[in-house]
Amino acid sequence: MFLIDDLLIFIAEKVHDMAKEELEDTLEKLKRELLDLQMRFEMEEFAEEEYKKKEDEILARMEALIKEKKEEK
Amino acid sequence: MRNQFLRNFELNFIIFGGKGGSGKTTSACATALYFARLYKDKKILVVSTDPAPSIGDSFDIEVGNKITKIQDNLWAYEMDAKQLMEDFRKKYQGAINTLINRGTYLDEEDIKEFSDKPLPGMDEIMAVIKIAELLKEKEYDLIILDTAPTGHTKVLLSLPQAMKKWLGVADLMMAKHRFLSRTIGGKYVKDECDEFLENTTQDVDRINKLLKNQRTTEFVAVTIPEPVSIIEIEGLVKDLRKMGIKVESVIANRIMMVKATCSFCISQMKEKYIKLIEEKFDGYQIVKMPLFPTEIRGKDSLNEYGQILFGEKEFKITLPWHLPRFSAIPQGKMADFLKKDLSFVICGGKGGVGKTSIAAATGIAFAKKYKDKKVLITTTDPAHALSNIFNQDIPLTTKAVSIEGFNNLFAIEIDAQKKLQEWKDEYRESIEDLFRKFVGPGVDIVYDKEVLEGLMELSPPGLEELMALTEIMDLMKENKYDIYVLDSAASGHLLRFLELPNLVRDWLKSIFKILRKYQGFKLEEVAQKIVDLSKDVRKIQETLFGSLKTEFIMITIAEEMGIRVMAELAESLEKLKVNYSYIIANFINPAFKCSFCLTKRKNQEKYLDIIKKQYSDKKLILIPLLDHDLRGVSSLEELTKIIYGI
Numbered sequence: 230m231f232l233i234d235d236l237l238i239f240i241a242e243k244v245h246d247m248a249k250e251e252l253e254d255t256l257e258k259l260k261r262e263l264l265d266l267q268m269r270f271e272m273e274e275f276a277e278e279e280y281k282k283k284e285d286e287i288l289a290r291m292e293a294l295i296k297e298k299k300e301e302k
Numbered sequence: 303m304r305n306q307f308l309r310n311f312e313l314n315f316i317i318f319g320g321k322g323g324s325g326k327t328t329s330a331c332a333t334a335l336y337f338a339r340l341y342k343d344k345k346i347l348v349v350s351t352d353p354a355p356s357i358g359d360s361f362d363i364e365v366g367n368k369i370t371k372i373q374d375n376l377w378a379y380e381m382d383a384k385q386l387m388e389d390f391r392k393k394y395q396g397a398i399n400t401l402i403n404r405g406t407y408l409d410e411e412d413i414k415e416f417s418d419k420p421l422p423g424m425d426e427i428m429a430v431i432k433i434a435e436l437l438k439e440k441e442y443d444l445i446i447l448d449t450a451p452t453g454h455t456k457v458l459l460s461l462p463q464a465m466k467k468w469l470g471v472a473d474l475m476m477a478k479h480r481f482l483s484r485t486i487g488g489k490y491v492k493d494e495c496d497e498f499l500e501n502t503t504q505d506v507d508r509i510n511k512l513l514k515n516q517r518t519t520e521f522v523a524v525t526i527p528e529p530v531s532i533i534e535i536e537g538l539v540k541d542l543r544k545m546g547i548k549v550e551s552v553i554a555n556r557i558m559m560v561k562a563t564c565s566f567c568i569s570q571m572k573e574k575y576i577k578l579i580e581e582k583f584d585g586y587q588i589v590k591m592p593l594f595p596t597e598i599r600g601k602d603s604l605n606e607y608g609q610i611l612f613g614e615k616e617f618k619i620t621l622p623w624h625l626p627r628f629s630a631i632p633q634g635k636m637a638d639f640l641k642k643d644l645s646f647v648i649c650g651g652k653g654g655v656g657k658t659s660i661a662a663a664t665g666i667a668f669a670k671k672y673k674d675k676k677v678l679i680t681t682t683d684p685a686h687a688l689s690n691i692f693n694q695d696i697p698l699t700t701k702a703v704s705i706e707g708f709n710n711l712f713a714i715e716i717d718a719q720k721k722l723q724e725w726k727d728e729y730r731e732s733i734e735d736l737f738r739k740f741v742g743p744g745v746d747i748v749y750d751k752e753v754l755e756g757l758m759e760l761s762p763p764g765l766e767e768l769m770a771l772t773e774i775m776d777l778m779k780e781n782k783y784d785i786y787v788l789d790s791a792a793s794g795h796l797l798r799f800l801e802l803p804n805l806v807r808d809w810l811k812s813i814f815k816i817l818r819k820y821q822g823f824k825l826e827e828v829a830q831k832i833v834d835l836s837k838d839v840r841k842i843q844e845t846l847f848g849s850l851k852t853e854f855i856m857i858t859i860a861e862e863m864g865i866r867v868m869a870e871l872a873e874s875l876e877k878l879k880v881n882y883s884y885i886i887a888n889f890i891n892p893a894f895k896c897s898f899c900l901t902k903r904k905n906q907e908k909y910l911d912i913i914k915k916q917y918s919d920k921k922l923i924l925i926p927l928l929d930h931d932l933r934g935v936s937s938l939e940e941l942t943k944i945i946y947g948i
Contacts, residue, residue, distance in 0.1 A: 261821075264829055268814040271807075271836040 249298075256298075259291045305613030307551050307589050308333065312517050314444050315437075317459075317547075319538060320524035321531040321685070322451035322792045323654010323859070325555040325591070327352075328598045328607060329524050330448035331360040331378075335601065336608035337444060338376035344443040347377045347436070351429040351458060352450040353794025354652065354870065355380035359863045362600040372601075377442070386428035387420065397498035404495070405475030408816070415812045420805055421764070425450075425798065426458045430465065434505035437512060451653040451792045452534045453684030456541055457766065462510045469503050514546040523583075524553045527575035529933055530658070530690045536582050551587040554579045559592040559617050564896035569929030592617040595901040597861055621897035628893045628903055631926045634947020636884060640671045644853055646786050646845055648880070651857035652867040653792035656888040656925070658687045659932045659941060660857055661789035666938055667946040668785050669711035675784035678702060678777065679713045682770040682799045683791035686715045693934035707935050712783070718769040725772060732828040766791075767799045771806070775838045778845070793871045800878055803843045810836045847879045854882035856920070858913070859889055860906035865913065872917070885913060885920045886945075889927040 266287065270280040308316065318330040327350070334348035347369065350357045357378050358365035367382035399413045436445060449455040476495055483490040512519055521542055523535040539549050557576060562568040570593070579588060589611060598607050609615035647668075649661040658681070665679040681688055689696040696703045698717040705711040726733070777783060790796040810832060817829050846852050854875055858864040868885070875882060887910060893903035913922055925944060932941060942948060 261826060264826055264833065265818060265821075267833045268818055268829060271833060271840070272811045272814050 256291065256294050259287055259294070263287045263291075305589065306587050307612055308520065308522070310517075310520065313520055315447070315512055315515075315519040316444070317447040317449060317455075317519075317521045318524060319449045319455040319521060319535075320452060320553075321526075321534045321654060322652065324524045324526050324531055324535075325553070325598075326524045327356045327360050327448050327863075328604070329522065329553055329555070329591075329611065330446050331357060332598075332604045332608035332611055333522075334376055334378075334446045335372075335604050336612055337446075338373060339605075341443075342375060345375050345377075345441065346444045346446065347379060347442040348372075348446040348448065349378075349433070349436075350380045350448040351426070351433075352448065352653075352792075353383060353425045353798065354450075354792060354867050355448075355794075356863045356867070357448060359866050360599060360604065381425075381429055381432055383425040383428040384420070386432055387424050390428065390431060391417070394498050397494040400493075401472060401475060401495045401498070404479040405472075412816050412819070415815060416809075419808055419812060424764070425794070426454065426461050427465065429458060430461050430509055431502075431505060434509050437508055438505065450794060451683075451685060452538050453686070453766070453791065454795055456538065457684060459513065459542065459545060459547065462506045462513070465506045466503070466510075469499060469506065473499055473503075516548045519548060520551075521547050521549045522551050522553060523549060524555055525579060526556045527554060527572040527579065529575065529578070529931060530687055532575060532578055532582060533690050534685055534687070539583075549586070551589060552579065552583045553589050553591055553611070555591045556593040557590050559590075560595075560619065560621075560898050562896075564894040564899060566892060566894050566929055567896055567898055570927075589613075595619060595621065595898050596905050599862055621901050623897070625897060625900035625904060628900075628907070631890060631892060631924045633944050635921070635923045636886075636945050637947045639853075639855075639884060640667055640946055640948070642850075642853065644785060644851060646788070646849075646852040648788045648790055648796075648852070648854045649857060650790040650796045650854060650871065651793060652859070652864050655857045655859050655864060656932075657792075657857050658683075658691045658789045659938065660855065660886060660888070660925075660945070661787050662688070662691045662938050663941040663945055664855065665705075665711055665713075665787040666708075666935070666942045667948050668787070669705075669708050670942070670948050671946075672784070673710060675710060676782065677711050677785045677787065678783040679705075679711070679787045679789065680716065680770070680774070681789040681791075682716075682767060682796070683789065684718070684766045685791075688713050688715050688789065691933060691938070705935065714773070714777075716766075716770050716773045718766045721769040721773055722765060725769075729831065732831050735825065735828050764798065764802070767795070767802050768806075770799065771802050771839075771842065775842055778841065779838065793867050797871070797874050800846070800874070800880065803839050803846065806839050807836065807843065810839065848881075850881065852881060853884075854880050856882050856885045858885060858887055860887050860909035860913075862909070865909055868913075869916075883920055884923055885917055886923045886925055887913060888925045890924045892926045 263284070266280065266283055269275065270277075275283075316333065318326045318333070320326050330348055334346055337344070338346050348357060355365075357380055358370075361372055361378060363370065363372060363378070365378045365380045367380060367385045369377050369379045372378050395417055399410070399417055402408060402413050403410065433445070433447070436442065449458060476499065480490045523539050525531045525535045535552070539552075542549055554576060558567060558570045558572070560567070562571060576590070591607070591611060594607075596603075598604060606615070610617050647661075647664055649657045649664060651657055661679060661681075665677050668675065669677045679688065686698060692705060692713065694703070694706055696713050696715050698715050699720070702712040702714040705713055774786065774788075777786070790799065813832055814829075814836075817825055817832070856868060856872065858868045872882075887906075890906055890910075891899050891903040893899045910922070910924070923945065925941075928941070930937065932938060
């Protein structure tokens with residue numbers, strides 16, 4: 230029994246770590262996306278209005294992730 | 303009888319320099335004509351390196367960026383840096399691209415992205431390269447150089463030394479390629495890159511050697527009897543001597559030589575400053591040139607000027623008897639300008655039209671009108687004239703100094719080298735990071751380290767303008783001042799400064815393109831810094847161009863050269879969308895009753911009429927030539943009253 234319990238705990242911890250890592254990765258990915266967006270805006274690929282819209286989208290996703298992260302803790 | 307001025311038959315390179323408006327071009331052109339007449343078997347070329355050249359105006363012949371025949375053995379040439387840069391690119395771009403390809407990780411597509419981008423500060427570099435080419439060809443026996451105003455003359459003459467350093471770093475970038483070729487192939491065969499480096503190094507060495515040749519090269523300093531002009535050339539002559547460039551003569555120009563019959567003419571005698579020139583340049587040959595009542599323009603008047611300059615003729619004029627009378631010049635006509643909600647004022651125009659004094663008076667006017675606002679005066683001119691005009695020590699620094707008598711007026715003289723060091727310190731890590739990723743594929747770390755160190759030591763071309771722009775961006779970010787008054791360099795270099803934000807943005811756009819392409823290089827930190835920099839430059843663009851918060855004050859003199867330069871400047875301002883609604887015609891003779899003053903004013907009125915007609919949508923403001931010096935706050939306050947009525 231103990232063995233199964235330990236295994237279950239191990240799996241749960243692993244899943245939690247992986248989810249956390251994925252969350253971190255997604256956050257880093259979003260940060261990179263935001264930076265890329267800023268670069269494209271500075272390159273005048275799109276107007277300020279469109280930039281703001283896209284920026285808001287990324288920021289909202291980042292906010293949701295951070296919230297998720299806090300809740301997990 | 304001829305004097306000793308330029309009496310050295312071996313001379314083959316003569317450079318004229320001095321503050322804007324001192325008569326450099328006139329003196330250079332008159333000297334060229336004089337020598338062309340004296341040495342009929344010599345081929346003479348007079349060249350202007352000023353981005354706002356006026357040799358053509360002086361000869362009254364269309365010159366421009368082509369060697370133009372003036373008469374049998376005399377040619378003139380106004381260098382156009384942009385065109386020269388294009389020619390240079392056509393000739394060497396292949397070699398330069400290969401060199402970058404060998405020294406960096408960038409591929410052909412990346413290099414192409416940068417290779418057609420204009421560079422800041424190319425005027426002087428292209429001038430050095432072109433002069434070297436002219437010297438190499440030995441087509442002319444004597445080359446006479448008419449330079450841009452003082453600050454940029456120093457930049458030009460010290461450039462060959464800086465260029466040697468750039469070439470040294472470029473050669474280091476090649477060192478690894480040579481090492482690899484020897485290691486892998488057993489030997490190294492020189493190619494177009496080596497040829498480019500060797501040729502350019504030889505050209506730069508040739509110029510360096512020529513500039514310092516005491517037998518064949520001479521610099522002629524030109525000044526007028528005014529303290530700022532005298533102080534500027536005193537500094538210039540000192541620097542030139544340090545560089546090993548020979549200076550033997552000083553032209554003291556625009557000296558009142560007619561018998562003064564009115565109080566204003568007496569005030570223009572300026573004996574005190576003629577004495578100061580004699581004291582400061584004791585041991586030099588001082589050639590005193592008269593103040594003419596009319597413009598020196600066209601071959602006849604240049605010939606006459608030349609004969610007086612070389613002591614072959616005495617100055618004599620016959621003034622007309624019947625001359626019109628003129629009404630008094632009104633004061634305070636720019637009071638409304640102060641009511642505008644401005645945060646940026648740029649004072650610009652041809653060299654020597656009084657930009658610094660009008661910028662200082664404008665700063666004072668704003669500080670007086672808005673006691674709760676902080677006003678900062680700064681300059682993009684490497685001649686650093688603010689100390690002279692305020693008669694107060696404004697050291698080269700990166701900190702603003704409070705102007706005596708005011709608690710809301712400040713001035714800053716930007717120390718370009720110090721600012722560059724600060725900028726390098728701030729970006730060192732990013733530059734090193736970028737370098738590690740893009741330069742030096744790491745075969746031999748010694749080469750890479752040397753290239754990096756070499757690169758970090760270099761000063762970029764157009765440093766003065768770049769650092770002035772950086773400083774203004776930093777100051778605006780700090781929100782420390784409410785109104786900025788910019789005393790700009792003479793028009794050619796002012797345009798270079800105004801074009802700089804667009805140029806920097808173009809470069810940054812290309813850098814972003816590369817950074818996005820190499821996202822796997824993990825350059826997020828560097829990219830973020832460059833994004834921030836781009837935002838700052840964009841903010842400057844938004845402030846300067848097409849904004850009602852910025853206004854340009856066009857300053858001119860009522861002479862053909864002043865009007866011609868103003869027209870070019872006006873066209874560029876329109877393209878750049880810089881607002882301006884006032885034109886100041888400075889140094890208008892108040893025209894008391896004497897014939898000399900009235901003749902001078904009559905000549906000026908002709909050009910004032912042209913301005914009124916050509917710029918009917920602008921407000922023309924006349925500022926009189928004053929009977930005293932403009933130096934120090936109290937005399938500047940008087941000018942403030944004349945312009946703004948405050």
